[in-house]
Amino acid sequence: MNDRLPILDIWVDPVSREEALQRVRDFLKHGDRPHAIFAANPEKEFSVPADPELYQCYRDAALLLPDGIGVVLAARLLHGVRLHRLPGSEFLFDICQLAEAEGHAIFVFGAKEEVNSRSVAQLQRHYPGLRIAGRANGYVPDEEMALLIERINESKAAILFLALGSPRQEKWFAAHRGMLSTVRVVQGVGGTLDTIGGNVRRAPEFWCRHNLEWLYRLTKEPKRVKRQKVLPLFALRILKQWLSMKATRVVNRF
C-alpha cells in the first residue's frame, strides 16, 4: 500500500470506515488469496518491532486499521493527516453487515468454547441473514490444526475472524495462509469475542466518544496497567519525533 503512513516503527492505513469497507469488498471480489486485516495501536508500536516474525506479519498485512486514538493523534501530528478511529472491535460488525448484505459466509475461530459459541449466537441474532459457515474455539491442539483448516475450507467461508489474541493470531495467519482455499479476508480481532459473548464489557458510549475506552478498561481490569503503561511511552516517542521533525525544518530554512 503506497499511501500507508509510518507511525514510529509500524504503519497505519489512512482509511475512513467506508474506505476500509471498500477495501474489504475489493479483497473479496478480486483476491485470489487471503488478505489480513490487523490493528495499529500504541501497544503494537512496542510488540511488533520487538518480534521479527510479528513485524513481518504487519509488513505483509493488506489493511492496518487506525485502531487507537494514539495512532490517530500521531498521524495528525507527524503527517498532518486527519484520521478517525476505526477500532477493530467495531469493524468486525461492519464486516458482518457487509457479509450479510452481499452474501459472504464467515467462520469464527478463537476464544474459549462458551465465549465462541455465545458470540456466534449473538452475531446470528444481530444479523439474521448472515451465513455463519462454521466456528471453532481457539484452543485447538497443533495436531488437529490440519483438520480445522479442512473444516474452514469445506465451509467455503470467504471471511475468517481470528480471535486468538496477539501475536498468536498474526502468526497463525502467517503459518496457515497458504492452506486457506476459499477465505479471502482474515481479520485478527484479539479479545473482541470476549466483549460479544463473554463477560468483558465494552466501554459505555460516553467513554468511547471521548476516546477514553482505554481508561474505562483500566478501571475494570486493573491488571491491564502492565499493558497500558506503553501509552505514556508512546506519547513521549511521538513528541520526540515531532520535535526532531520541527528542528530539521528550522535547520533547513537556514
Ligand code: UDP
Ligand atoms: N485465546 C485463544 N487461544 C489461545 C490463547 C488465547 O483463543 O491459545 C483467546 C482468549 O480466549 C481471548 C483472546 O484470545 O479471547 C485474547 O484476548 P486479549 O484481550 O489478550 O487479546 P488482544 O485483544 O490484546 O490481542
